[in-house]
Amino acid sequence: MIILGPNRYGKAETRVVRVTRHGDAHHIKDVNVSTSLSGDMAEVHLSGDNSAVLATDTQKNTVHAFAKKHGVGAIEDFALLLARHFVDSQPTVHHARVAIEEYSWERNGDSGHSFVRSGRETRTCVAHYDGSQAWVVSGLTGLVVLNTTNSEFWGYIKDEYTTLPETRDRILATAVDAAWRHAAPDGDAFDKSYENARQALLAAFGGTYSLSLQQTLYAMGSRVLNDCPEICEVRLSLPNRHHFLVDLSPFGLDNEDEVYFAADRPYGLIEGAVLRDDAPAAGPAWE
Template sequence: MAIVLGPNRYGKAETRLVRVVRDGGVHHVKDVNVSTSLSGAMREAHLTGDNAAVLPTDTQKNTAYALARRHGVGQIEDFALLLARHFTRHDTIHHARVAVEEYGWNRIGDTGHSFSRDGGETRTCVAHHDRDGRASVISGLTGLVLMNTTGSEFHGFLTDPYTTLRPATDRILATAVDARWRHTGVEADFAASYALVRRCLLEAFAGTHSLSLQQTLYAMGERVLATCPEVCEVRLALPNKHHFTVDLTPFGLDNENEVFHAADRPYGLIEGTVLRDDAPDAGFAWE
């Protein structure tokens, strides 16, 4: 029996980077979390400890800071591609994966330099680049919390001796959207694309009379693909943030869908992919 080295990669995870652009008295903040991961000619590093092919993870961290100073941090997709292309210039690095999360800040008043942390969703992206020049970009968001207080049902489901859930014809539907979408190319107006995809997700969630969270998931992905020609695939993870009506009869009170217990766990987790049937091969793993 032979023992061999399987797929492997290494990198620097969660490099926190804040770039401040001073436009006179008005400042602009980009707050990002950068994770780099490289793979390539790593056999000797694993088998003999020869590190000649290894670009230190500390160097990867420093590169993120240096390129942020030299080129700025505009759209996170462009910055991730910039880093990925830089790393694959090394002969021993065959593939670079760069993931970036962006945290929003809101300006306070008219001082030009005071901000409060945005409590909304986190913008994300993953860029891949290899030594053959192939590249891909996956944009996304996480933690987009949505709720419909009506317009949601769930009934007609499979039952067995352990089923206690009652059918519902009017319930709260709440979730925290984790969405990722693949672009057909790497040259795009990522700011405009992000805004449009986000709008589609919101409109489809609000505009769908839901018979299941699965149905809502498909409607959200379908709306994105029907509206955004530069997107060919959407992956969604929707935790079902359960809201249960509280039994107030012990207190002589009725409760017609007005008072709820918001349960944080356990929760249903609905995941799915919606894609064009002619979508090109991704070329790289999403993860």
């Protein structure tokens, strides 16, 4: 027998730039919103009866209309507002997932209306709502960091394929992808929480004397949990951006940790979760 399995549908990547004007001082929020709904959707799959379907085009229009009516504050608040709206307004929709990415802009000069896309990381969030409970995961991607010392790597397995030399001093560099789960998102001050978590990640990366990127990962995750009581779990994905010392001896030059080749691939990929042992059940938060 063939049956319909889990399914969801929505509009991916609705790009919205919301401008707020206070006289000559303009502000912009640049976001990418993906909505995804599930509920009584058996018939649309099995017989093509669309009567339970809130069209993905309507979902996109709702994102635009809400940006006008409510503005776009913390992306988590906007995601929750949309998720609640879809479930609470449509009897056939039982679950909403709203994911948002935010691209950051800085002021270009002091005109109040000119901006330059900043090199900052992308802020992210995913909110779920099922009609009674909400789950929120916040995060960031592409937070690029590098330490020029205080990183060693030695003592690992040596088998017949091992060639990596042990090192007591290397460059440690990564582009942090991090996501953190709010224990009880209702009432969280998401902008403040974001800045605290980001600062904790940076402080732990810069301040940890590292014997491996795995050890640094754990230090970063636990620092977020120590500094942010509202967060109960952190997931990190850390590509090891290898920097290899270049052999300059063919040119009669020594290379005392000065000239590196920044390899782009392959790269080590170190991933892990750090959580409180009494963290509430994750439910659909990570989906």
